Amino acid sequence: xxxxVPLLLASILxxxxxxxxxxxxxxxxxxxxxxxxxxxxxxxxxxxxxxxxRVVESLTTEIGPRPGGSEADAxxxxxxxxxxxxxxxxxxxxxxxTFTRWVRRSERAEVLGEFAQPLVLTALGGSPGGTVEGExxxxxxxxxxxxxxxxxxxxKIAYVDHVMARARDGSGYGPASRIRSRGPSxxxxxxxxxxxxxxxxxxxxRNPHTGGTRFEEGLEPIPSAAxxxxxxxxLTRLLVLGKPxxxxxxxxxxxxxxxxxxxxxxxxxxSERPDEVVLIGGHLxxxxxxxxxxxxxxxxxxxxxxxxxxxxxxxAPARSIRVVAFANEEHGLSGGxxxxxxxxxxxxxxQIAAESDFGAGRIYAYASSCAPQAxxxxxxxxxxxxxxxxxxxxxxxxxxxxxxxxxxxxVAWASLRQDGTDYFDLHHTADDTLDKVDPEALAQNVAAYxxxxxxxxxxxxxxxxxxxAASAP
Amino acid sequence: xxxxVPLLLASILxxxxxxxxxxxxxxxxxxxxxxxxxxxxxxxxxxxxxxxxRVVESLTTEIGPRPGGSEADAxxxxxxxxxxxxxxxxxxxxxxxTFTRWVRRSERAEVLGEFAQPLVLTALGGSPGGTVEGExxxxxxxxxxxxxxxxxxxxKIAYVDHVMARARDGSGYGPASRIRSRGPSxxxxxxxxxxxxxxxxxxxxRNPHTGGTRFEEGLEPIPSAAxxxxxxxxLTRLLVLGKPxxxxxxxxxxxxxxxxxxxxxxxxxxSERPDEVVLIGGHLxxxxxxxxxxxxxxxxxxxxxxxxxxxxxxxAPARSIRVVAFANEEHGLSGGxxxxxxxxxxxxxxQIAAESDFGAGRIYAYASSCAPQAxxxxxxxxxxxxxxxxxxxxxxxxxxxxxxxxxxxxVAWASLRQDGTDYFDLHHTADDTLDKVDPEALAQNVAAYxxxxxxxxxxxxxxxxxxxAASAP
Numbered sequence: 001x002x003x004x005v006p007l008l009l010a011s012i013l014x015x016x017x018x019x020x021x022x023x024x025x026x027x028x029x030x031x032x033x034x035x036x037x038x039x040x041x042x043x044x045x046x047x048x049x050x051x052x053x054r055v056v057e058s059l060t061t062e063i064g065p066r067p068g069g070s071e072a073d074a075x076x077x078x079x080x081x082x083x084x085x086x087x088x089x090x091x092x093x094x095x096x097x098t099f100t101r102w103v104r105r106s107e108r109a110e111v112l113g114e115f116a117q118p119l120v121l122t123a124l125g126g127s128p129g130g131t132v133e134g135e136x137x138x139x140x141x142x143x144x145x146x147x148x149x150x151x152x153x154x155x156k157i158a159y160v161d162h163v164m165a166r167a168r169d170g171s172g173y174g175p176a177s178r179i180r181s182r183g184p185s186x187x188x189x190x191x192x193x194x195x196x197x198x199x200x201x202x203x204x205x206r207n208p209h210t211g212g213t214r215f216e217e218g219l220e221p222i223p224s225a226a227x228x229x230x231x232x233x234x235l236t237r238l239l240v241l242g243k244p245x246x247x248x249x250x251x252x253x254x255x256x257x258x259x260x261x262x263x264x265x266x267x268x269x270x271s272e273r274p275d276e277v278v279l280i281g282g283h284l285x286x287x288x289x290x291x292x293x294x295x296x297x298x299x300x301x302x303x304x305x306x307x308x309x310x311x312x313x314x315x316a317p318a319r320s321i322r323v324v325a326f327a328n329e330e331h332g333l334s335g336g337x338x339x340x341x342x343x344x345x346x347x348x349x350x351q352i353a354a355e356s357d358f359g360a361g362r363i364y365a366y367a368s369s370c371a372p373q374a375x376x377x378x379x380x381x382x383x384x385x386x387x388x389x390x391x392x393x394x395x396x397x398x399x400x401x402x403x404x405x406x407x408x409x410x411v412a413w414a415s416l417r418q419d420g421t422d423y424f425d426l427h428h429t430a431d432d433t434l435d436k437v438d439p440e441a442l443a444q445n446v447a448a449y450x451x452x453x454x455x456x457x458x459x460x461x462x463x464x465x466x467x468x469a470a471s472a473p
Numbered sequence: 474x475x476x477x478v479p480l481l482l483a484s485i486l487x488x489x490x491x492x493x494x495x496x497x498x499x500x501x502x503x504x505x506x507x508x509x510x511x512x513x514x515x516x517x518x519x520x521x522x523x524x525x526x527r528v529v530e531s532l533t534t535e536i537g538p539r540p541g542g543s544e545a546d547a548x549x550x551x552x553x554x555x556x557x558x559x560x561x562x563x564x565x566x567x568x569x570x571t572f573t574r575w576v577r578r579s580e581r582a583e584v585l586g587e588f589a590q591p592l593v594l595t596a597l598g599g600s601p602g603g604t605v606e607g608e609x610x611x612x613x614x615x616x617x618x619x620x621x622x623x624x625x626x627x628x629k630i631a632y633v634d635h636v637m638a639r640a641r642d643g644s645g646y647g648p649a650s651r652i653r654s655r656g657p658s659x660x661x662x663x664x665x666x667x668x669x670x671x672x673x674x675x676x677x678x679r680n681p682h683t684g685g686t687r688f689e690e691g692l693e694p695i696p697s698a699a700x701x702x703x704x705x706x707x708l709t710r711l712l713v714l715g716k717p718x719x720x721x722x723x724x725x726x727x728x729x730x731x732x733x734x735x736x737x738x739x740x741x742x743x744s745e746r747p748d749e750v751v752l753i754g755g756h757l758x759x760x761x762x763x764x765x766x767x768x769x770x771x772x773x774x775x776x777x778x779x780x781x782x783x784x785x786x787x788x789a790p791a792r793s794i795r796v797v798a799f800a801n802e803e804h805g806l807s808g809g810x811x812x813x814x815x816x817x818x819x820x821x822x823x824q825i826a827a828e829s830d831f832g833a834g835r836i837y838a839y840a841s842s843c844a845p846q847a848x849x850x851x852x853x854x855x856x857x858x859x860x861x862x863x864x865x866x867x868x869x870x871x872x873x874x875x876x877x878x879x880x881x882x883x884v885a886w887a888s889l890r891q892d893g894t895d896y897f898d899l900h901h902t903a904d905d906t907l908d909k910v911d912p913e914a915l916a917q918n919v920a921a922y923x924x925x926x927x928x929x930x931x932x933x934x935x936x937x938x939x940x941x942a943a944s945a946p
Binding site: 057060061062063064065071072111115116117118120204205206207229230233234237238241290291429430431433434435436 | 710
């Protein structure tokens with residue numbers, strides 16, 4: 001099973017484009033004043049609590065890297081169940097998902113000949129193993145590679161040298177990740193035997209950024225990898241010398257059979273409408289290179305802590321708070337897809353969903369899919385988030401990756417946008433470790449998720465979730 | 474042949490302690506006004522020139538990593554000869570040195586058992602290869618390890634977890650590098666089968682810092698390595714959980730027979746006293762992990778460029794300017810020691826020497842060994858350096874590592890101290906690459922070395938070099 005990212009991106013865009021808030025109607029969803037008072041107390045309690053950080057510390061330290069389907073991933077599932085219990089959730093369960101596992105064993109590259117030297121790179125997720133040697137042909141962007149005539153790269157290694165832009169909203173990642181997902185297939189069509197790209201990242205360290213790629217049907221996959229940014233710059237300087245540069249690329253990695261993992265779920269039972277659910281979550285798996293602190297132990301810590309703090313209230317909110325630790329997000333969104341299948345008949349019961357999967361930076365904006373009748377409640381949530389430095393940006397953002405599947409099926413979503421200025425310095429690298437998480441910024445995230453989830457669960461009226469014509473799960 | 478660092482450090486301290494400037498006497502060494510005018514022009518020309526940066530770029534790009542005695546080291550020697558010729562030096566030659574080569578092939582470590590996960594580390598230079606498994610015993614500092622009773626670490630892996638302090642003058646490196654050089658022997662005496670240390674570094678990246686260690690005579694060497702800072706923090710957090718933590722450490726590295734390399738020397742012939750020499754230089758070799766941009770392509774670029782700019786003057790200075798690219802500094806100071814032996818009878822002809830081997834940060838202080846009669850000339854050099862933001866700090870600093878050998882034998886020295894605040898973020902890591910070099914700061918260094926070398930070569934009178942009782946070369 002390969003990642004179906006383009007399909008899902010299309011779904012996300014579809015949802016996003018329908019997300020501008022209309023005026024509230026008479027039957028408007030509303031949030032009582034008493035709930036606003038409780039939300040304010042919850043906000044302050046969250047800012048003063050380190051429970052979110054402790055969850056991140058525990059997961060990254062005790063489990064470490066936990067790629068989907070690995071032995072460590074199984075330990076992470078047990079860890080999540082235990083942690084939900086420890087945090088006092090009312091119900092804890094897991095839901096099985098299966099997928100094809102991809103594994104990295106070793107990777108190595110070197111410039112050959114007159115300028116012989118090693119290059120630091122990492123295989124793209126989904127790449128086959130193999131050793132290839134060939135002359136490097138540089139392309140400044142994906143379009144240039146896509147324009148290369150068939151056969152023009154026969155026996156050669158294609159190299160795309162795009163410099164990713166740094167941005168608070170992470171908007172540089174779209175073009176950079178397309179080079180990762182589409183570049184290898186374009187290279188194959190031109191005859192290339194190997195594929196290299198400058199990492200989709202904004203740092204200057206010898207820590208290359210991995211990430212999933214895919215090969216179009218009918219093409220024979222080739223070894224595909226990302227150079228660290230300094231290594232990409234080095235390769236480009238070598239090419240500027242004007243002589244042919246030959247590189248040997250040796251990857252030992254590949255798909256490794258079917259694996260099983262689990263979405264792990266903890267719930268605070270609603271006091272009035274327990275069957276109706278406000279869903280928050282992150283993904284439990286990580287890439288193998290780092291300990292997945294910002295991607296996505298942070299999301300797990302933020303949402304587990306938000307649920308725990310709501311559970312600590314004297315009275316549970318009207319609806320249930322469901323925290324989902326999704327399985328195997330990195331290799332095909334297995335958890336998000338599995339959840340959507342398992343809960344396909346419960347669209348309307350999922351009142352609204354929000355996922356934290358963009359690191360551990362402060363949240364600066366709030367928006368939601370905002371059904372017309374929910375505009376007033378949406379504005380009240382924004383009002384309760386404002387003291388956290390969060391701006392209301394209706395129409396902005398979209399659902400996180402895992403919840404994009406249920407969102408495409410009709411579940412309303414909220415977006416709590418994190419500052420991603422530095423996120424791509426670390427994303428998908430060995431450098432994604434606990435020391436990069438700022439406890440204060442994390443607590444601000446916990447406060448925001450707690451406020452959002454509590455108020456969404458207390459709102460009288462609905463958030464507009466309703467089944468759509470079935471979308472691909 | 475093992476590094477003899479402690480012996481050499483003793484020599485450096487001996488020289489340093491005698492370095493306070495006395496009052497100038499009647500027979501004072503002096504610098505003519507015309508030379509000061511030329512030095513000012515040289516300074517401005519250097520600030521406007523990128524020749525130093527281009528040398529660093531060329532060495533790090535075309536050769537890359539160049540550990541002493543490697544194939545790349547041989548290419549670096551040829552590169553240096555060609556570069557001296559290209560830059561217009563009057564005389565270019567090389568002097569052979571031989572030493573024992575140490576090589577790194579692979580390295581890997583992992584926590585075993587309940588918290589299984591990989592750890593990122595790098596072997597210390599001089600470590601033997603081997604695979605060991607054992608429980609980790611943490612020590613907060615070297616003294617605690619040295620106090621461990623014999624046999625108390627039998628079958629275990631010693632781990633020293635010292636946090637290196639960041640400082641402009643690099644003063645945190647002394648304690649940290651002692652843990653590297655002395656820790657393994659202390660661990661062996663207590664019975665340990667392996668040695669781990671938190672990197673001697675100030676960064677937070679998964680890029681461990683290598684560096685030479687040594688084993689005392691009569692002890693059987695054990696695999697010894699440095700964890701990256703995040704990995705050390707991770708290991709410490711695991712130990713705090715209170716359960717035994719077992720680690721497997723697998724190093725494939727070791728001494729690899731005798732090798733030959735060369736000091737490569739370029740000279741601008743003096744116009745009046747060509748046999749008298751002002752020596753500047755850096756070291757040509759690097760560690761294997763990075764491309765040795767700040768350690769020490771920067772020193773090579775700074776001093777080659779300074780010599781080239783002096784060579785471009787309409788009239789050469791009175792004395793010769795000798796630029797030395799020393800061989801194999803990292804594994805035993807082979808070049809500095811070889812140079813001292815080869816030129817043992819020329820102490821007095823070496824008027825004064827200065828080495829650049831502390832990165833590419835701006836120079837903030839100038840000092841010299843300052844023989845009494847040279848105080849006036851010393852002050853004039855300081856005056857010419859002041860517009861570069863360089864302060865005169867008589868009595869401060871010491872000779873660089875390679876020239877410490879000739880300094881111990883009686884050659885006068887100067888110290889142009891670089892800002893080392895960030896140096897140990899990169900030092901001896903894979904991250905020591907060209908992108909870390911600031912071209913403007915490098916040009917400031919070139920200007921300072923050009924001004925110093927030119928004025929030292931123009932000074933009338935001597936700098937006080939005179940043979941001492943022979944010190945160990």
